Amino acid sequence: MPRRSRTLAALSAAAVVGSLVLAPASTAEPIPEPAPDYCGQQCHHILPPGQNGNATFAELVAHMLLGTRPPHSDDQLAKYDRLAGGYRELTTGTIDDFFNDNSFGVRPDDVERTYRPREDVTIVRDKTAGIPHVYGTTRSGTAYGAGYATAEDKLFLMDAMRRAGRGEVTPFAGGAPANRQLEQQFFAVSPYTEQELQQQIDTVARHGERGRQALEDAKSYVDGINEYIEKSYNGRYFPGEYVATGHVDPITNAGRIEPFRLTDLVVLASLVGAQFGGGGGNEVQNAVARMSLHERFGPERGEQIWAAFRAENDPEAISTIHDGRSFPYGGTPADPRGVVLPDPGSVSAQQLIFDPTGSAVEAAEPATRPESSNPPPTTDDPVESLRGIFDDGVVPGGMGQARGMSNALVVSGAHTESGHPVAVFGPQTGYFSPQLLTLQELQGPGISSKGASFAGLSFYTLLGRGQDYAWSATTAAQDMIDSYAVELCEPDGRPATKDSNFYRFRGECLPMQTVERKNAWQPNLGDNTPQGSYRLVSFRTRYGPVTHRATVDGKPVAFAQARSTFLHEVDSIIGFQKFNDPGAITSAADFQRAAHDVNYTFNWFYADATDTAYFNSGANVVRKPDVDPSMPIAGDPAFEWQGWNPADNTAAYAPFDEHPNSINQDYYISWNNKQAPGTAGAKAEKGAVQRGDLLDRRVAEHIAVGGKFDRVTLTQAMADAGVTDLRAERVLPDLLRLIDGQSITDPETAALVDRLRAWLADGGRRVETSPGSKEYAHAEAIELLDAWWPRLVRGEFEPAVGADAYQAMTDMMQINESPSGWQNGEPGLHVGQGHQGSAFQYGWFGQVSKDIRAVLGEPVPGGFGEPLCGGGDAGACRQMLLDTLRQAAEAPATDTYPGDADCKPGDQWCADAILQTKIGGISQQKISWQNRPTYQQVVEFPTHR
Structure with missing residues (x-):
């Protein structure tokens, strides 16, 4: 045989x-x-x-x-x-x-x-x-x-x-x-x-x-x-x-x-x-990017460019709360104290892996999936x-x-056909087989709920519905992680080096605590690589784990992350318990108070037959008023969290009323955008152009003309936004306005621009020609923008800020997150997202928009001041756009969509497609891209208790 x-x-x-x-x-x-x-x-x-x-x-x-x-x-x-x-x-x-x-x-x-x-x-x-x-x-x-x-x-x-x-x-x-x-x-x-x-x-x-x-x-x-x-x-x-x-x-x-x-x-x-459920923690990368701009432009101009890029409180950013109230949190003070800036070129990541042997000697890189979802057996042994x-x-x-x-659309009864609130909302947990979430209904004494929970934490429903109310969440990511710089020392008085594992804390030279994992693996246990082993070692200070080492004014320091939820991972259990208790949740205000018991950084949304509500949860520490949470902070009691106890990592926390919160606003949208005016983003993505704009525009415009929503129209608003390219809808019109400032003499270039314009006129969507065709309508225009974006961003900013600052800023935030992956400006350098659907959360979308509008001579609140593109010259900037557009058109599809174990090079639809990542042996078929929550509810309660 x-x-x-x-x-x-x-x-x-x-x-x-x-x-x-x-x-x-x-x-x-x-x-x-x-x-x-x-x-x-x-x-x-x-x-x-x-x-x-x-x-x-x-x-x-x-x-x-x-x-x-x-x-x-x-x-x-x-x-x-x-x-x-x-x-x-x-x-x-x-x-x-x-x-x-x-x-x-x-x-x-x-x-x-x-x-x-x-x-x-x-x-x-x-x-x-x-x-x-x-x-x-x-x-x-x-x-x-x-x-x-x-x-x-x-x-x-x-x-x-x-x-x-x-x-x-x-x-x-x-x-x-x-x-x-x-x-x-x-x-x-x-x-x-x-x-x-x-x-x-x-x-x-x-x-x-x-x-x-x-x-x-x-x-x-x-x-x-x-x-x-x-x-x-x-x-x-x-x-x-x-x-x-x-x-x-x-x-x-x-x-x-x-x-x-x-x-x-x-x-x-x-x-x-x-x-x-976290937010912040990138303070060292922020410091490197900010310093590089100061070195290039000097402190005053460098700080202006940094502030515009950082978009900490961008006046053009849309917010979930838009009723005129402000909720200040996490912003940079006017005259910060305790900022610690590392010496240029001195920062190195903390070593995590020690004593590797065998297959562990090779770096652990993300793996690709098998080429076939059902690979044939290769041995006689089943x-x-x-x-x-x-x-x-x-x-x-x-x-x-x-x-x-994760996203949410919640409309009050004042703007619905039925007069009852309508909600379409859900969390994004990625796409897996099996899914990380699990569905359930729980009924018993003090518990009445149905919905989704993370597998292994499902003794309560985490996101779902009760008898007469429903709730959901999106990731908020306000800044509850700070980086403290501690001076390294040696207990015997010898000069310390970056490798020293002792640090100064409140006058003492203390040893870092080490936590280890000694991991070893055998051949054919889950893979066919040779036997290997290593030690994973975390070095911890009283503030938290060490993430980087550097020198400051020539002296060695370690940067340690203080996270407000560290050692408090399960404190949120009380809030979730209340969500499931019909006796605890009888109103929108009850729900908000329960959400306040959740210490993770989430945006919570609620709807019942009469009311809607929003609350931004999280263990928001109270900082000293002159501390800048976006930068590394000196490890000194003068700059520590107010009331901080290093023994159990507790501190003073912002009270309920200081958290962004609202009941019965006309509507709420959230797509990980800014929570409220005054609430600073922990990263630079919550600026002038953010994907929440796609939801906000569709809901606000419908209401503005007197339109009423029902479950169908609100779901359609979400779905339409979920197949739309943010760059096309929100940035491409500005790029075309600059290009249209003069006639294009080259017919081939004019044809490229017309191709983009036709796609934009049709909505800028990434949708199939027909369901199941696996081919996009306007495929050429989509490919053109995918290839153009990294080239135009580099052409717009790198000549102005310099190669070093440009690299530092891309290390802080990638320039692009298209459905097929993200690219940081190198043609052909394509780091895939693993077919996980999520797109347009991170990217220099607002930064490009602000700069191009400034080139056009428009006033730009929170902008860069003098435009950067083309040295501020509109003609030079326009020429850069046309040059990079032609370069993009000449790029082979195999560069833009280089392929992987799941897709052939150049296959546009497949590059975007969602695939359920296997955690086990059962694979799934690819589905068409959509920018949408993993678990999603559509709810409208006609009555209540």
Whole structure:
């Protein structure tokens, strides 16, 4: 028998054996009565690719051989994809073609199975999406059922993520570059000891009755997870990835799936907080960029250019709150003290990796995915063939990058057809298979909710709906991380160097605390790289982990990051508990107060039948009034946070009224834009042109002409913005106005400009010629702008600011984030986004707009003063635009879309396309690009309690 045939026969036999040990069938349990629901079937939601993220060994084999997928693992993907091309045909009668019903309970004809993992809890799975509806007769039973159901759906994902959060992926899943990159990124941000993880649990338990209840809920939740692990292991229906990673033998069942502990929940909370709930921390990069401008232009002109580029409080930036109120926070004072600027060229990143051996000697670079989503088996051993699915890592790219394309549109009843508020909102958590979020309904004493939670933290619904209200969040990222410069020293009095691991703190020369992870991996454990090992070491000061070392006036210093949520990753549990409690949330004001208990930096949105609300949460530390949080700060008590206690990292925090907040504004939009006037952005992207403009324009213009919204029209506004190129809608008109200042004599160049103008006139959208065509309308114009943008930005700014300052500013913020990736100005240098959808959050969009408008002679609030493009000469700037446009037209498509393991070079649609990054063995099909939340709700409550 040929080798290929023997391989298929072996795998088929394995699949047959595996099919005999699937999960047990459910018993015929009565269906609990649904909880009170005031949404009247006007609540909908969607979360691709599907609810089920567990695949048995047999299902993994079938996926490899036949391309089949387990039930409910991809049944929400097509609906989600359909909106990008079909939103204009959306009606109230067809909303179920794009979203799933989010009503409480399960219709009798939609019940897939009912079972009771414990006497005090019943779980009902629906046929539509396989969502678990958990009904507890006790509160403990509800939390227990949530843990059991989440483990059923996402056990391997949760296992991989708890190890990622600890910086220990490689011993679990092998030393693939993506695994190493993942554990390094998270360990650098949250290098906790096990004792510190337990301390956080103990601290929450002391937060009164709600803290005690939260701890009891978490314990029951973990018990439910571990009950499923035990049953699936004994019943041999555990996720097949445990076989692929070598942790369980598929024949003898030898091996171990480690039970979960409470400290694992803290790790997962820290991972979520680091990924989605922080802000600031780039002060060293800011200092280098600012100094480079001062060196080029002198202090006065250099500071003017820096301020315009930084866009800290850009007067042209749109804000979520637009009712005339201001909420000052995080701004630069007029005469800052304690700023520490490193000597030019002295900054180096803190070493993280030590003693690498074997495959660890090579740098951990992001891995690409296998060329085929279902690679054929390569050996006669079915287990070895399955292990090959992890050649590129258990999480091959996409994770570890900050996500921020969450968005929200909430319109008050004064501007809706029904007179009731309408909301279309959701978070962006990236696209994964299985998805990081999990769907659920939780009903029990003190709990009544349905929606999404991060797998492993789902004892409460984090984003979703209650009986008569719904809520969601977007990443806010206000500045709650500061960088302190500490002088390095030696305890014996010897001169310190940059390598010294002692530092001065309040007059003492203290040793840095070190936290280590000793990681080693074996051959064929998740990848085929040779055996390797290394130590990950975090150096910590009383302020926090060291990120950089440098010299200041020739003396060695370390820069340490102080994060207000460090050692407080689970404090937010109280706020989430309240969100789920119908007795705690009876009004918009109640919701705002609950959101104030969340210490992560989120924008929270609320809607019920009569009111809307917004609140910006976060542990906003109170700084000394003369401290500049955008720059490194001297490690001195005079410049520390007010009331700061280094023993437990607590401080004085801004009170409720100083957080941006509002009830019943005419409308709210958020796409990670500025929260409110006066609230400084932690980075430079919240300026004159930001993707929130796309939402704001569509809502504001409709209201301005007396238009009324309903669920359909508000969803269409979101979807239209989600397929529009921000550069085309908001910057291209200014570029064309400058170009049109003179006639173009060259017909080929004129044709290029006409191509862009025609695309702009058609809306500047990146949409297929027809759904499923995998070819863009206006494809040539889109390719032209993609190739032009990095060239025009470099041509506009680099000659003016100089190569060194230009590089420093691109290190601070990339110039572009197009759907296919981002480019920092080098033709052909294309760093991909991993097909993750999010686009136009970061980029020099406002900076280009301000400078071009200044060249046109227009007044530009918050601008650069004298324009930079062409040395301020309109003719020279215009010539640069035409020259770079022609260069872009001559660039081959393979430079603009260089291809990767998923796409052929030059394939424009594929370069943009969204792909669910595998965290396990089940792959998904590509879908068309849309700039949209991962989980999304459409809600309109007609009545309330």
